[in-house]
Amino acid sequence: MNQTWKSLLEDRNRFFWVLQAAGWSGYALVHYIGSLMHEMRDIYVLILLLGAYAGFLITVPLRYLYRRIWDATPWLLIVVVLAASYVSAALWAVIDNATYWEIYKFGFRPDSPWFYFKNTIAKFYIMLSWSGLYFGIKYYQMLQEEKQKALLATSMAHQAQLKMLRYQLNPHFLFNTLNAISTLILVKENELANRMMSKLSLFLRFSLDNEPIKKIPLEREIEALMLYLDIEKVRFDERLKVSLDIDDEVKQALVPSLMLQPLIENSIKYAIAKMEDGGEIIVKAQRFSEDLLISVADNGPGSKKPIKDMMKQGGVGLVNTRERLQALYGKNYSFTLAENKPQGLRVEIRIPFEQVES
Structure with missing residues (x-):
């Protein structure tokens, strides 16, 4: 009718x-x-x-x-x-x-x-x-x-903005990964270079298959995140440790595709890479009332700059993630950077809890 x-x-x-x-x-x-x-x-x-x-x-x-x-x-x-x-x-x-x-x-x-x-x-x-x-x-x-x-x-225009924000991250990530593969080849670590290239191929396939204007289940986002971390583990080996604490209730919650990758990349660049013995990244996700709460924390050396300056000058990852969230959710979200206890930094994200339709 x-x-x-x-x-x-x-x-x-x-x-x-x-x-x-x-x-x-x-x-x-x-x-x-x-x-x-x-x-x-x-x-x-x-x-x-x-x-x-x-x-x-x-x-x-x-x-x-x-x-x-x-x-x-x-x-x-x-x-x-x-x-x-x-x-x-x-x-x-x-x-x-x-x-x-x-x-x-x-x-x-x-x-x-x-x-x-x-x-x-x-x-x-x-x-x-x-x-x-x-x-x-x-x-x-x-x-x-x-x-x-x-x-x-x-x-x-909104879709074009979201695509631009998401795809701005790819050249940065590709440069770092290809540079690492090139280094492995130079030192004749061909097996490691091949593994890294294979993981990169899978990660890029995931990136191409998921439009930046669409949302995906958190479970799939974590799978993509683990592909990225597998690439980084080739570089850092035992120096990079990752802990996941994802409630079963939120595994099917919808999130922007590849939202966590730039945050993890930021932690690796400014925390793990600067620690001789490496460090740990902890990803948590839980539901609170009608919201989905996600945090990405590291135990790195932290920053000597004030937190508010870090939010403004924290590189492409933090800025683009915040702008993507704003474009998708308007005012109905929060994105904060705080000190982690006992050390390190922690990014906290709050977005509306949206369930995958059965």
Whole structure:
């Protein structure tokens, strides 16, 4: 039913004829109900129907006239509408009077010409109302069309922004990984280089298969994260330790694809890589009321800079992740950087809890 109504609204030509038929049928019905208060012959129903049918036919040319002058100046529009409404009303009054005299046998011929003028004026208001409704509905349809175009343009710009933010990370990640593979080849660690290239291929395949404007289950996001960490473990070996604490309840919660990878990369670059004995990264996820809480923490040396400066100057990873969250969730999210206890840094993310539909 909703789909039928939507298709009707989108087809302007069909919508006009439906409104035209409904409007003049309503006109005849209202006059018939009014006639019940007086004693009228049965033939009066035919008079009402003929009057409504005459109005239906006379207003059809008005539609094509108004379409031709649609882009005219306001003053010209007003003059044409007034003139066309009056001429149509006069024609309708003549037809109406003829049906009364010839069919209903009204039995009265008015001596004063003002009788016809008054009848024309009464019908002029009806024609003017029809014209006003036509222009009002037409303008409303145009406004709705412009609104749809604006929403489409906004949506396309929004998608382009999300893609740009996500794909900005790939060159940075690729540079680091390919540089590490090149180093392994130079030192003749061909087996490690081959393993690293294989993991990179799987990770890039995942990246290509998941659009940045779409959300994926947290479980799949963790799988992608582990692919990335497998690549990094080739570089760091036992120096990189990873702990996952993901509640079963949130494994099917929806999150932006590859949201965690830049955060982990940030921890490796500024924490693990600077520690001689390596370090640990801890990823936690749990549900709190209607929100999904995710944290990425490390036990690195932390930062000598104030936290608020780190948020502004924390590299591409932090900035892009925050901007992606803002683009996807508006104000309904939080993204904070805090000190981890006893040492290190911790990124905390809060987003609406959205479940994968079964």
